[in-house]
Amino acid sequence: MNDKQILITGATNGIGLAAAEALAALGANLAIVGRSKTRTRIASARIRAAAGTGATVATFIADLSSQDSVCRLAAEVLTRYPKLDVLINNAGAMYGTRQLSKDGIEMTWSVNHLAPFLLSKLLLHRLKESAPARIITTASQAHQGAHIPFDDLNAERSYRGFGRYCETKLANILFTTELARRLDGTGVTANCFHPGLVATGFNRNNGLLMNLGMTILRPVARSAKKGAETLVWLATSPAVANVSGVYFFDHEQIPPSPEAQDRETARRLWDISERQCAVSGRSAAARS
Ligand SMILES: NC(=O)c1ccc[n+]([C@@H]2O[C@H](COP(=O)([O-])OP(=O)(O)OC[C@H]3O[C@@H](n4cnc5c(N)ncnc54)[C@H](OP(=O)(O)O)[C@@H]3O)[C@@H](O)[C@H]2O)c1
Numbered sequence: 001m002n003d004k005q006i007l008i009t010g011a012t013n014g015i016g017l018a019a020a021e022a023l024a025a026l027g028a029n030l031a032i033v034g035r036s037k038t039r040t041r042i043a044s045a046r047i048r049a050a051a052g053t054g055a056t057v058a059t060f061i062a063d064l065s066s067q068d069s070v071c072r073l074a075a076e077v078l079t080r081y082p083k084l085d086v087l088i089n090n091a092g093a094m095y096g097t098r099q100l101s102k103d104g105i106e107m108t109w110s111v112n113h114l115a116p117f118l119l120s121k122l123l124l125h126r127l128k129e130s131a132p133a134r135i136i137t138t139a140s141q142a143h144q145g146a147h148i149p150f151d152d153l154n155a156e157r158s159y160r161g162f163g164r165y166c167e168t169k170l171a172n173i174l175f176t177t178e179l180a181r182r183l184d185g186t187g188v189t190a191n192c193f194h195p196g197l198v199a200t201g202f203n204r205n206n207g208l209l210m211n212l213g214m215t216i217l218r219p220v221a222r223s224a225k226k227g228a229e230t231l232v233w234l235a236t237s238p239a240v241a242n243v244s245g246v247y248f249f250d251h252e253q254i255p256p257s258p259e260a261q262d263r264e265t266a267r268r269l270w271d272i273s274e275r276q277c278a279v280s281g282r283s284a285a286a287r288s
Contacts, residue, residue: 001028018225
């Protein structure tokens with residue numbers, strides 16, 4: 001993996017950190033994205049300690065809830081890397097109460113769906129130039145039973161933290177299938193996966209009760225290293241070099257929910273997401 005440049009979000013903790021350590025151990029060149037300078041520095045030290053011969057670790061700071069910040073991140077990555085082999089959209093969060101981003105967009109939607117959407121779009125040209133290349137997004141089985149609320153996309157009428165999270169994970173899968181369709185023939189693949197129930201920092205930001213719930217679940221959850229295995233495999237294995245638009249769990253292709261397989265829903269979501277990112281996208285294009 002010495003000649004591979006990988007960009008990964010959410011690598012300061014949990015599944016992303018474990019994946020970055022494993023990929024660096026294989027000799028890959030990692031560019032990790034974090035929103036806190038301190039946590040990003042600590043994570044990069046851990047990844048360096050795990051790194052194999054020839055691996056490099058670079059850090060980028062971006063708050064993925066802000067579209068401006070995503071655009072700045074993409075611009076920095078494009079300036080620094082003439083070649084980008086793998087983009088891993090892994091960062092994610094759940095907000096128990098409705099909060100708005102700087103852009104006025106509900107936070108869980110903003111971080112979990114719009115950030116991967118915008119970052120991938122802004123880096124797409126470089127990924128195509130670097131083909132064969134891969135885009136991997138961390139989705140979840142939590143998408144089962146969820147629907148995209150096209151009539152209330154900003155969750156103004158109703159908000160349930162976990163329900164909203166499930167919608168964003170459905171959006172991750174729909175985004176992946178539509179992206180794969182658009183990338184057909186370019187040499188760039190797009191896949192997503194469910195990591196299992198993993199003991200991480202997930203949902204530790206939602207008060208005492210949720211924290212207690214996550215602690216109770218810990219004994220039945222898998223380790224971050226185990227949760228990252230399919231991600232590492234998707235980023236490196238020749239077995240999936242030509243596979244695209246697929247949802248995986250434990251190295252196996254599994255069918256997502258019927259709504260996640262609906263092409264019309266995927267197209268509609270893409271168009272709406274483009275509109276939700278339109279202002280930032282335009283200013284990023286103007287800057288580049
Ligand atoms: N844990 C599970 O059981 C599970 C199951 C299915 C899917 N997933 C998915 O796995 C992915 C990784 O989550 P995890 O379980 O590893 O949780 P985690 O330990 O909380 O890690 C989440 C990562 O995302 C980053 N992040 C969150 N909000 C961000 C923002 N606004 N800007 C930049 N970075 C941000 C966090 O950075 P900070 O260090 O700054 O907080 C952290 O590095 C998520 O997409 C999640 O939906 C998790």
